[in-house]
Amino acid sequence: MEPSELRRAVEAGRATASELGLQVDDAIVIHNSDRVALRLVPCDVLARVAPLGHLADSEFEVEVARRLSAVDAPVAELEPRVESRVHPRDAFAVSLWTYYEPVGSEIAPADYADVFLRHHAALRRIDLDAPHFTDRAAVALREVNDRERSPELSDSDRELLSDTLGGLSAVISSAKAGDQLLHGEPHPGNLLNTRRGPLFVDLATCCRGPIEFDLAHAPEEVGKRYAGADHDLIHRCRALNWAMFSAWRWRRDDQMPDRDHWRAEGLNQVRTALDRCALD
Template identity: 45%
Template sequence: MQPAETADAVRAASAVAGSEGLEVGDAVVLQNSNKLTLRLLPADVLARVAPESDGILAFEVDLARRLAAVGSPAVALDPRVRPRVHVRNGFGVTFWEFHPVRERPLSAEEYARALRRLHEDLRGLALPFAAVPHVTERVDRASRLLADRDRTPEVPEVDRTFLAGILTRLRDVVGRGPEQVIHGEPHEGNVLATESGAWFVDLETCCRGPVEFDLAHAPDDVADHYPGLDPDLLRDCRALVLAIVTTWRWDRDDALPNGRELGREWIAQLRAITG
C-alpha cells in the first residue's frame, strides 16, 4: 500500500478494534504489500487489512475457522473479536492471534512435521474443491505479468524470454501428481517458530496442487523429513516457484526492498539449475 492508503488502513483497523472492545494505542506495521499486517498494542492482536473489494479475506477467515476446529498448526482468529471480515471506510479487516517468536529457528524436522500435519488437516476439510483456485492460476498470472512490458519494463529481453519459457514448460508439471488443497506459499516468512511449535500464517494463498509445490517453498532440507515425495516433481516445482517469484520482482509496482537485485540473482540461479 502507498503511504496515504497505509495511514487510512491503520485508522480503519484501529477503529474496528476499538469498536470490538480492544484497547489500541499503537499500531506497528509488520508487513506492507497488497495487504497490510499490523500488530495493535496494547491489545496485542494481529490485524490484516485489505481493500474491501478483495474477497480473499472471507476465504481466509472461513479456512481459519475450519482449521482451528481440528487443532491445525495454522494461526487462528483472535477469539476476542467476532470471526468475520470487518468493513470500515473501504477496508476489510480481520483479527488474528499474535504469537511471539522464539530465538532459535525451526529445525527441518519441525518444519516438515508441521507442514505434514497442515496437509493432513486440509485433506480432511469438506471444502468445495472446485472453488479453491488451482496453482496453475498463479503460473498464468506470472506469465501475463511477464508479457506485459508496461508492467515489467526493466526485464532484459533475453531474461524475459528465458522466464517465459520456464513458466510455459513447467506449467503443467504441477498437474502430474496427486492434488489436494495446499498452503500455496509456506516459505519461512509464512511460518512462525514459537515455543509451542510451528504456526503457519497467510492462508489466503491456499490453492489446489501437489504437496511438492509447497515443499518447493521451504528450505531444501525440509523435504528430507517429508516422506512420499516425488523427487522429480519436487525438482521441477522448485524451478517453477523460483520462476514465479522472480517474475514478481520485476513488477514495476513491487515494493520489496532490493527487488530488482533479487530478480537478477534468482535468474542466475534458475539458469544454473535448469542448465
C-alpha cells in the first residue's frame, strides 16, 4: 500500500482491535503488499487489513480457517478472544488472528512434506465451495491478454505467459490425478515455524486441484518426500505457478515490493520451469 493508505490501514487495524476490548499500544507492520499484516501489542494479535474491495476474499479466508481449525489442521488460528469474522472499518476489511512468534530456522524438507500430508488430509475432511485452480489461471490469463491492464509487458513475454497459462492449465486439468481442496499458495513464506510446529497461513488462496499444484510451490526436495506425488506433474504445475505469479507482477496496479526485480525473476523462472518440463 502507498504510505497514506498504509497509515489508514494501520489505524483501522488498531481501532478495530481496541473497540473489541484488546489492549493496543502499538502496531508493527510485518508485511505490506495489496493488504497489510500488523502485529498489535501488547495484546499480541495479528491483524490482517485489506481494502474493502477484498471483503469477500477476507471472509472466505476466515471461513477456511474456522473449518480447518475444527479438524485440527496445521494452520494459524483466528484470535479466540473476539468473534471469528471480518470487521469492516472505514475503507478496510479487518480480520484478527493469533500471533505466532517465529522460532528456529528454515523448515527441513521432511518436516515440510509431513505438514503437507497432514494439511491435505485435513482439507479432505471439510466441505467448502472453493474455485478450481484453472479459474485462477484464467484470471491471470485475462490480465496478460489485456494490454491496458499490463501495458509494460513486451509482446514476446506476453506470448510466453499466455501460451503457458492457457496450455499448461489445460494439460494439468486433464491429468488423471484426483482433485481435492488445496492451500493454493503454500510457498515457504506461507509456512510459519512456531512452537506448535509448522503452521500454514494466508488461507484465502484455497482452491481445488491436484496435490501437485500445492507441492509445486515448495522447494523441490519437499515433493520428493511426499508419498505418491507425480513428479512430472509437479514440474508442470511449477511452470504454471510461476506464470501466474508473473501475470500478477505485470499488472499496472501491482503493489508488490521490489516489483521490477520480481517481474524479471518471474519470467526467468517460467522459462527455467518450462525447460525442465521439456527435459522430463
